[in-house]
Structures are given as structure tokens and as C-alpha cells.
Amino acid sequence: MTENALRFGVGDPVAGRRAATWKVWATQNSPDVYLVCRRIGSAFKLSLHETGRWHFAFGSRDLFDEDAVPASRFISVYESPPPLMPGLTLACRIQTPWSAHTxxxxxxxxxxxxxxxxxxxxxxxxxxxxxxxQAPPPGDWAGRDSMGTRFVGQVPLSNGGAVVAVCSDVALVPIPETRYNETKFFKGRTLDDFRSPDLRMITWGLHTDGSIVLLETRVEVNRSDESAGR
Structure with a gap:
């Protein structure tokens, strides 16, 4: 099925370092919109359906061992937020901290x-x-003048609408230390995968305006079982 797509990511080609890259797309036969972190691929996807029913979901139950298959592929289910103004909806935000392009x-x-x-x-x-x-005219996008946003790219939709991505620098939300007492892995993954020097994490939640917020950052793991000799 033919698709229109935009690929983007935080990176510095001169320094030769980047964070995760992302893809937002729609097919030419449907106004539904999809977003993935490209490093994760089809394992995990955000779907923004025209009906207003939005969700995060695993790409397939085949990602899991037989004894760890979740009851549903759907991780989080949302209703689309009210429009900021007629014809314009803020769907989601992707935040990448200054230290994440490693x-x-x-x-x-x-x-x-x-x-x-x-x-x-x-x-x-x-x-x-x-x-x-309705697709905005060239050179016009939300927050261009009022917030100083910069244009990233645009994806046309089959119904005459468009997905528009813009960017700006914002205050960093403090990231608390996280402790997991139980960890589940995709098929073929083990604790050894946590030893990667390039371990990443994606977390998500809802903004006060109803939009979905995704945070992509690097991770440093402190394993108490290793310090105890286990």
C-alpha cells in the first residue's frame, strides 16, 4: 500500500551523533496517521485514527515468548483531544533531552x-x-510567529488534510530515577541486553491539553544483583 511519510530525528551531522529517529506516515487510501520510533520498528506503534480512537499497540503477539504473551496488543487507548481551533488538533509531542544524541x-x-x-x-x-x-498553505504552520516554531515537514492525507511537524526548544522535564522490580522481555531478549552502552527508553503520557507526550532518552542502568555478585 502506497504511503506518504516523514522521517525525522534530533541529530548533529557535523558531530556525527544523533538520538532516535522517527517516522510519521499515512497511506494514500486512508486519513489515519501512524507514528513509530524507527529503532523499535513495527514492534510498537501509535495509531491516530480519523474516528478519534487513538492507541499505542504492539505490532504483533509474536514478539513475545508463549508464556509472556499479553492479553491484548493495545497498551494505551485514548480519545483525540479537542481541537485547538477549528480544523487544527495538537496530536502529540516528542521530547528529546539535550544529552540524548549519543x-x-x-x-x-x-x-x-x-x-x-x-x-x-x-x-x-x-x-x-x-x-x-485542510492542508495549510506553504510557509504557514502552527506556532510559527507566536511560539517561534520551526518547520520540520508535512505529510498529505487522503481527505485533503495534512500532518505537520514543527519543532522548538523547551524546558527540560526532570526525569526521576526509575526502579523496576519485574521486567518482561521481547522474545530472544535477556538481561544481557541491558549492558548495551546505547540503551534507550521511551516513556509516554498525556499533556494537560490532552495531547500525547513521548520522551526519548538514553538510560544508565544500576543493577543491584550485579553489585551483590548475582
């Missing part, structure tokens, strides 16, 4: 990606995904 950037592996400059220290680069009922 992956070696090989542009030949990321063809067509729009690179967004990393945020200054103690800030985050925020990409905002807007849904338009």
Missing part, C-alpha cells in the same frame, strides 16, 4: 531523514505533530 550518526543508514538540531544544555528539542483538516 548514537553514531551514519547518514547512509538514515536516508531522507530531517535532522533537528539538539537543544541547548538542560533543555529538550520538542517536535509537535499537528493534524489539519
Amino acid at each position: 548514537v553514531p550518526l551514519v547518514e547512509s543508514e538514515e536516508p531522507g531523514t530531517v535532522w533537528i538540531p539538539p537543544a541547548p544544555e538542560n533543555q529538550a528539542a520538542e517536535v509537535v505533530i499537528f493534524l489539519y483538516d
Whole structure:
């Protein structure tokens, strides 16, 4: 099925470092919109359906061992937020802290990606995904003048609307230390995968305006069982 897609990520081609890259797309036969972190691929996807029924879901139950298959592929289910104004909905925000662009950037592996400059220290680069009922005219996008947002890209929708991505630098939300007493893995993954020097984490929740917020950052793991010799 033919699709229209936009690929983007926070990265510094000169320094040769990046954070995760993302893809937002729609097919030419449907106005439904999809978003994935490209590193995760089809394992985990945000679906923004025209009906207003939105959800995060695993791509397949085959990702799990037989004794760990979840009861449902759906992780979180939402209703679309009310429009900011007629014809314009703020769907989601992707925040990348200033310290998260630590992956070696090989542009030949990321063809067509729009690179967004990393945020200054103690800030985050925020990409905002807007849904338009009617595609905006060229050179016009939400927050261009009032918030100083920068244009990232646009995806046309089959119903005449558009997905528009813009970016700006925002205050960094403090990330608390997280403790997990029980961890479940995809099929073929083990605790050894936590030893990766490039371990990443994606968390999500709802903004006060009803939009979905995703935070992508690097992770440092302190394992108490290793310090105890286990």
C-alpha cells in the first residue's frame, strides 16, 4: 500500500551523533496517521485514527515468548483531544533531552531523514505533530510567529488534510530515577541486553491539553544483583 511519510530525528551531522529517529506516515487510501520510533520498528506503534480512537499497540503477539504473551496488543487507548481551533488538533509531542544524541550518526543508514538540531544544555528539542483538516498553505504552520516554531515537514492525507511537524526548544522535564522490580522481555531478549552502552527508553503520557507526550532518552542502568555478585 502506497504511503506518504516523514522521517525525522534530533541529530548533529557535523558531530556525527544523533538520538532516535522517527517516522510519521499515512497511506494514500486512508486519513489515519501512524507514528513509530524507527529503532523499535513495527514492534510498537501509535495509531491516530480519523474516528478519534487513538492507541499505542504492539505490532504483533509474536514478539513475545508463549508464556509472556499479553492479553491484548493495545497498551494505551485514548480519545483525540479537542481541537485547538477549528480544523487544527495538537496530536502529540516528542521530547528529546539535550544529552540524548549519543548514537553514531551514519547518514547512509538514515536516508531522507530531517535532522533537528539538539537543544541547548538542560533543555529538550520538542517536535509537535499537528493534524489539519485542510492542508495549510506553504510557509504557514502552527506556532510559527507566536511560539517561534520551526518547520520540520508535512505529510498529505487522503481527505485533503495534512500532518505537520514543527519543532522548538523547551524546558527540560526532570526525569526521576526509575526502579523496576519485574521486567518482561521481547522474545530472544535477556538481561544481557541491558549492558548495551546505547540503551534507550521511551516513556509516554498525556499533556494537560490532552495531547500525547513521548520522551526519548538514553538510560544508565544500576543493577543491584550485579553489585551483590548475582
